[in-house]
Amino acid sequence: MFGLAALCLLLLQTGAHGFGIFGSSLTHQKITERALLNATVQVCRSLALAEGKDFTFPPQPFTAESTAAACEASKSTKSFLQTICSIKKNNWQVDIRFFLSARRHFDNEEFEDGRKIITDGLSAVKASNKRENFEAATTKLGQILHSLQDFYSHSNWVEMGNKRPNSNLIREGSSIGNIAAKGRETCRNCDGDNCRNNILEDVLEQKILTSGYFGFLPFKPRGKCSHGGRADITSFVPPRGGINKDSFDASHGHLHAEAANLAIAATTELLEDIRGAAGDKPFLQMMGISKGKPLCFVVDTTGSMSDDIDAVRTVTSSIINSKVGTEDEPSIYILVPFNDPDFGPAMKTSDPNVFKDYIQSLTASGGGDTPEMSLSGLQLALTSAPSNSEIFVFTDAPAKDEYLKGSVIALIERTKSVVNFMITNIFSGFRRRRQLEDSQQQQYSRMAASDTQLYRDLAQASGGQAIEVTKSQLLDATSIIVESTSSSLVTLLQAARSSGKEESFTFSVDESVKNLTVYITGSSVSFTLISPSGVSQESSNTTGSLIITSQSVGNFQTLQLQSQVGLWEMRTTSTNPYTLKVVGESPIDFLFDFLEESQGPFGGLDVVDNRPKAGVNGSLLVILFGSDSATVTEVTLVESSGSGQVNGTVEAQGGGEFLVRFDKIPSVEFVVLVKGQNSDTSKASPVLFQRQSTTSIRASVVTITAEDSESVLVPGTPLSVPFSVTTSGSGGNFTIQVTNDQGFNSTSPSSLAVEDGSSANGTVTITAPLNTLSGTDVTLTIEAEAPGGTDTNYVVIRFTVLTPVTDFTQPECQLLSLQSNCSEDCSSAAWEVSVQVDDGAEGTGVSRVDLRQGNGTMNISLAADNENITLVSYRSSCCSPDVELLVVDGVGNIGSCFYTVRTQAVTTSSPQDPTTAAPTAAAVVSLSTRAVQSFLLCISITILGFLWIH
Template identity: 70%
Template sequence: MMGIIKGKPLCFVIDTTGSMADDIATVRLVTSSIINSKVGTDEEPSLYILVPFNDPDFGPLIKTTDPEVFKNAINSLSALDGGDFPEMSLSGLQLALTGAPSNSEIFLFTDAPAKDVHLRSTVIALIERTQTVVNFMITDSTVTNRRRRSGNIQQQHREISASDAQLYRDLAQASGGQAIEVTKSELPVATSIITESSSADMVTLLQAARSPGKADNFSFIVDETVTKLTVYITGRSISFTLISPTGESQQSSDATGSLITASQSVGNFKTLQLKKQVGQWEMRMMSTNPYTLKVMGQSPIDFLFDFLEAAQGLITGFDVLDTRPKAGVNGSLLVSVTGSDSATLTEVALIESAGSGEIKGVVLPQGSGNFLVQFERIPSVAFVVRVKGQNVSSTPRASVVFQRQLPINFRASNVTITADSNSILVPGTPFSVPFSVMTSGTGGNFTIRATNSQRFDSTSPTSLFLESGNSTNGTVTLSAPLNTPSGTDVTLTIEAEAPGGADTNYIVLRFSVVNTVTDFTHPVCELLSLRSNCSENCSLSTWALSARVSDGAEGTGVDRVSLKQGNGTMNTNLAADNENVTLVSYSASCCSPDMELQVVDRVGNVGSCFYTLRENPPAAISLSTKVTQSLFLCLSVMVLGLHMLTEGGVQ
């Protein structure tokens, strides 16, 4: 229920346009490596997800627990022409975010800018709501210009512009992921992050970003449970000094040193393997170029959390928020420590994403590894959640102090948005979702955006006028096509943005499509012909029949016809003039004089039709006739029994 599953999901969102052939080949190699090395172990991914995209299409989402199915899906990808340069990358990412479990990690591969930039805020809302990390693997691109000149296709070499790449950097930073920018030849080296982060027990000790870049100092605590301590840095011309708990230091310019056991640089991406030392480390970044810094390791101890709000109604308590929390006022979190029965939290803080400001909360233990944390104020700027605690060690040494951070960047809002609707969506029937928006900030015309994960037709207001402190209502109406399968999941995101884009909030709702069942009658049979040339020697003669099977004018249609009784040969085909009618032909030896058809319609109603060469019973008996005859037989036996008892003197 809290999103905890064995093994991390492996989720790829892949551009499949013509210039991506090399990238797709690299993904195949990475997939095979992970699957071959981890299947059957505790590190095996719990779920495999693939979303292809190009232009104008994206999807379908492929979700499976079978590694071979996933491998085959990757192997079947082919790089095809995608029209103009920008692609539907954010649409593919939106689909992955709605289909992957919470607390997942997604890797998006592309060499083109996003065509669907309007989904930027929707994607950020889904990142926050699902607490999912998104990494972008961006390569330079060669695209085909479709304009023909003198019968030739002109080849052009184009790269993603700085402004286009910035969108991917912003989304990566919002999720606590990384935007790795490399050439196509460098991509195989850069994908090492996928193999490392696919480990189920990877935890984040520190996540920070500075854009624009500036000199800053960052500290993180390494506890005894952490192994494979790794630093990830993105940025150009980055310089730093690393200081261990013992005071030993090593600079980025040092080719050798005792703190960094291995390092690798490719494109704008750098990884450092650190020698493990328990205690507080410090990383002094000295670059003025934009950069991200992430410190990770393997450990069983981690945490999950939800924003809370006071419950409305007669019962006191808290409800989990499905929107952003209110800015500038008090707020609460429910934090759950995972991986240890003896761990306790000593500090929970909200750290400003772009600076060093922090707000510490009051930690109240709730039992079973859960902690209620209350804050006097939720920051009005983007922030991350960091926890510190102690884990009682089984060794004679003192308890272990640990630090963990959720990499996702969160924002509070002065806008409040609420919505409520039936959770069942019926195909072909308009589905209304009423919502309400209120602001405690400056009023005005607020932009309204409503998007759904299935691209169903929808209508909604594009703007609402709000006065500070007063709410305004609106409605989103969805229409699912009649052929939408039952069980289809739909995620609806409704956003409200203040004038000028200074503030925004969202609500994410999930619905299920259910086709209403109105067909409660079973299919029926109509005998068209019955022929035989039976003789005393039954083995030398045959008989045959043809029948018409239908589900009636109001039925859903015949799904399948099977031979329930009989040793003959049966063939079926649809009637040429009516797709709701199935024609059945049957032939058998006269030694096998009985046959019975079982007919099932598309909602599971079952009909049975019996035919025979014998004089009794009649040639054809439908299911309802057989039931009536059975009831008549039972009543006859009961009457005969009562008569015998009466004759014997029993009243």
């Protein structure tokens, strides 16, 4: 199983406060992954059938790779896998970081507060998806799934005999059941270790909803049930024992399978609700399933950039024209303009024609003084684009906002995105004030050359290039963009050198690598290439047998090599700083996360969300994908600008996951180098491979943490974010810098006094303006710098701006007419239906009507006398006798209407009264809510989950 399963086995070694982690028990991670994979398969199947294509289900059990392949999106396996990992990580971190929050676990009978966490979070997910802020959506999704799943393990829903999910947990303003009164006794003592009958009979007979109390102190209300388990001290207070079903050996472990299967069904139901609100294609985008990598441009629009903008237009058209309709078609297009003093907004679309319009709308004008807001634009791009994106910055000016360097590097490290700078006109003098004297122009030229070092530093930190060319050369240099938009691009080797000494680099090429390419950025770099067969070629000879093509423009050179399998060597000499990068196209790649001792109450390991601790031992989780036979044999932390390295001890965890332990994390910048073998039984010896991370990683003795419990900003309402700075080194006054990518007002301390080996606390207050659109994503970065600037660390928090939702009513359909002349020969007859769709006087209005079932023709219009009413007409051949309309309002409430001309049908009612009506006559109208439709799918998932367990 892909994802964080290996890590889950290391978490909370003394017992998790949620679905268990041992033996054959179903964990939160397994429950979440199975539901995510199944939902994705169903969406891909629906889209394929709508397009008239056949769909083949992947073999059971589903995996990220097999699901991506079934969705005809194999090249998006990395982003899909990363999304699943992120959702699962945010799920189990609720246990780590909010262990004692009863409402997040449905403990202590806090049902209404628990439901509010789910419904508020669901509103945030829908609002984020509507604005294509998919990473914010999946972050919140993981958190609310934990609470939703805990309901079935921590309450007595299963014990009451329920066989399907409590659908009202995802609906505000509805009843989730008859909740036990505060003074109502609910449990008796267990019979020793046997707790099967500890819930009082009248509670179960009267369907009284209760949940176990949990705590580290021996206090709970008289007669109430406890959660149970060694960590729950309340379970030793009468009535003793517990009712949780977290694992097979829990207090009510005999019901673990039923609780887990209901959690799978409930997770699927919630995902179906999100899918309905977003639409099928946006749902897949949220999940990271797409045809290609994002295409992200950050463009200077000041007066001198006309030629550069023309080059951007040309390369954009080239990419779109060559890739649309292929597996490498960009999944999303992002454009961030910047000028002075303005930058943004980030323009995002999945429509290539809309993106062309964005580019065409760019004009070069103004700018004032020379420096521009380039880092502000880049910061916005890093927070708008998905993780692992490739970003291209076009500018001919230094940065006016250099103070953002730390925040930008933090975002680069956090997102693992690659940033390439296309820098023009660096040595052409002062670009706007041509009237300056020669001496002043020469002075500016020197300043401009030094200013490019900032861009070089950022490019190197991300694994990108800082390409310096004249404006006339820019179009030739943009060839790197076309090559870098391949979604299967992997890095084999990457290094930066500032000295002029001779260096020797080696890299292994395996049989899966195609389009082997070398990038060299820097001037006066000489090299000798030596192939695995021993053939060599000098840089002075570009027509030899090893180099297929060579291109040089400005300070940038590309070499396309023959893809010979084996160990290559490249010897370089230069009197100037340079970077070297070797890339190729291959399905074999890896993801990684650093791990640290959890700050939760039970220890274990947690993912490091910022910089790992320097100078001490550490762990790394590596997830390898792209080959069923590949295995990792060596993982090394290699200095980015030197030859030093630290070797790790690799422990295979199964399912492509490897835990790597290091005796000491380097104090200098480093990258992660993974080596292994792709065992092919048809070969006499295994094929060796290597892959390297692009982002340079910095370790730190400074730790900074922040409490992001709400992660939702209400416009006009200040939100306080407490944070803590800890150092394991020398103390002093630590400089605090707080930034956000939306420019929202915030207050924070400018410094904190931290004693040696100690910590200090501070608070950031951030406010979104009243007119901020719901669903806006804001990224807050808090950076702590040690005295003298010797060390820094950061914490990055994402918030969704959410206007309070007051519309909880589903849109409704009213049948206007249904006409049919269907006969036994269905091909010669047709039928049609007209429907009026309304969201009510107090609703937010109908946002979208989709055809969920049926292959006829649908037309949508507004009523002539009332623009709040939507009219829908549908016409189809009688060979397609059913149609289902999915109606979505402005906040994502979903209604569904089903119409058929079959001779018999069943009418389903609302989820509050899940009964079925009798068959109707020949021309049938069947109306239902989306939840009831989803329920049928949930039941199938429940059965499937049961089969998985047994």
